[in-house]
Amino acid sequence: MLEVTGLAWGVTIGAVVLLLALDLIVAALKPHRVGFREAVLWSVFYIAVAVLFGVIFWSYAGSQFGIEYFSGYIVEKSLSVDNLFVFVIIMTTFAVPEEHQHKVLTFGIVLALIMRGIFIAVGATLLNAFSFMFLVFGLLLLYTAVQLFRHRDEDPDVEDNVVVKGARRLFPVSDDYHGGRLFAKVDGKRLATPLFIVLVAIGGIDLLFALDSIPAVFGVTSEAYIVFAANAFALLGLRALFFLVKGLLDRLVYLSTGLAIILAFIGVKLILHWLHVDISPSVPEIPTTLSLAVIIGILAIVTVASLIKTRNDPDQKAHAGSLRASKKAPGAVSASEQERDR
Numbered sequence: 001m002l003e004v005t006g007l008a009w010g011v012t013i014g015a016v017v018l019l020l021a022l023d024l025i026v027a028a029l030k031p032h033r034v035g036f037r038e039a040v041l042w043s044v045f046y047i048a049v050a051v052l053f054g055v056i057f058w059s060y061a062g063s064q065f066g067i068e069y070f071s072g073y074i075v076e077k078s079l080s081v082d083n084l085f086v087f088v089i090i091m092t093t094f095a096v097p098e099e100h101q102h103k104v105l106t107f108g109i110v111l112a113l114i115m116r117g118i119f120i121a122v123g124a125t126l127l128n129a130f131s132f133m134f135l136v137f138g139l140l141l142l143y144t145a146v147q148l149f150r151h152r153d154e155d156p157d158v159e160d161n162v163v164v165k166g167a168r169r170l171f172p173v174s175d176d177y178h179g180g181r182l183f184a185k186v187d188g189k190r191l192a193t194p195l196f197i198v199l200v201a202i203g204g205i206d207l208l209f210a211l212d213s214i215p216a217v218f219g220v221t222s223e224a225y226i227v228f229a230a231n232a233f234a235l236l237g238l239r240a241l242f243f244l245v246k247g248l249l250d251r252l253v254y255l256s257t258g259l260a261i262i263l264a265f266i267g268v269k270l271i272l273h274w275l276h277v278d279i280s281p282s283v284p285e286i287p288t289t290l291s292l293a294v295i296i297g298i299l300a301i302v303t304v305a306s307l308i309k310t311r312n313d314p315d316q317k318a319h320a321g322s323l324r325a326s327k328k329a330p331g332a333v334s335a336s337e338q339e340r341d342r
Contacts (some may be wrong), residue, residue, distance in 0.1 A: 004225040016232045023106045039243035046237030068221035071292040072230030078299055079213045080238050085249055085320030086205050093158050094198045100180045105239040109200035115207055116231050119214040124224035134274035137215035141267030143211050145260045151322040152256035163204030180215055219266035220291050251310040255319030258302030262295055
């Protein structure tokens with residue numbers, strides 16, 4: 001079992017908070033359109049920070065925990081790409097000006113970290129107290145994988161999100177962004193701006209993704225510290241990754257299929273672990289090194305196959321995937337299609 005001191009927790013959380021503060025300051029002081037070069041530099045920076053942390057952690061904690069960290073980081077990074085699809089849909093649906101997208105993403109990452117921190121604490125407590133929770137998490141991931149595969153060619157309906165609907169009922173919403181403020185006075189009335197609804201939408205989506213990503217990373221490690229670090233460093237690079245790859249997301253046509261396979265694989269791994277611990281030691285377990293190889297292999301195959309498919313058939317477009325059937329009427333135009341037609 002990994003022994004983590006209070007100092008190590010404090011330093012890690014402090015480093016994450018400082019990096020978030022840096023993003024918030026940049027977003028608040030200089031709203032602007034993030035270009036390709038800037039996105040590349042920030043992406044390289046955050047990946048380098050995550051790798052550097054992993055190398056230092058590996059040297060102190062040993063190879064087993066080091067492999068678990070990198071496995072968890074890759075799982076969360078791959079799932080975060082699916083987040084990006086939904087972020088593109090949200091930005092397009094609400095016509096977020098480019099100079100405010102930086103701010104929206106940064107606040108969305110803060111919300112995601114808070115929610116996932118809560119889920120990590122709850123998940124670790126449940127797993128330590130009740131070993132059958134490995135079975136519950138495994139079945140949850142299998143269900144998610146099946147639903148994601150069934151609806152892999154659909155996009156989630158952002159406007160149909162219960163959190164967004166609730167916010168619209170509680171707050172009258174203005175038509176303008178009013179310089180990126182969350183609330184503004186219009187004709188003497190205090191109204192929420194579309195930016196507030198966008199943040200609510202991203203918060204609701206973050207909650208749904210946390211329900212899937214936390215059980216997934218617990219499938220490669222049971223250590224709460226590693227789960228937190230993998231999530232934090234994967235999310236910190238999400239803002240830059242959005243601006244870097246949003247123009248390329250349409251080409252990853254098999255991503256939802258690949259993620260469904262990864263979630264199913266980790267679900268089986270969790271169930272086998274439960275059987276090994278609670279039923280019979282003779283039940284084999286899937287080692288973390290094999291998990292890492294399988295996850296990397298699936299992502300590589302999915303990426304190459306997607307690029308080949310879209311090169312041969314340019315009309316093929318990727319979708320974020322959904323956990324339920326879309327209510328979009330036949331012939332309706334999706335948010336991603338609207339973005340391409342601009």
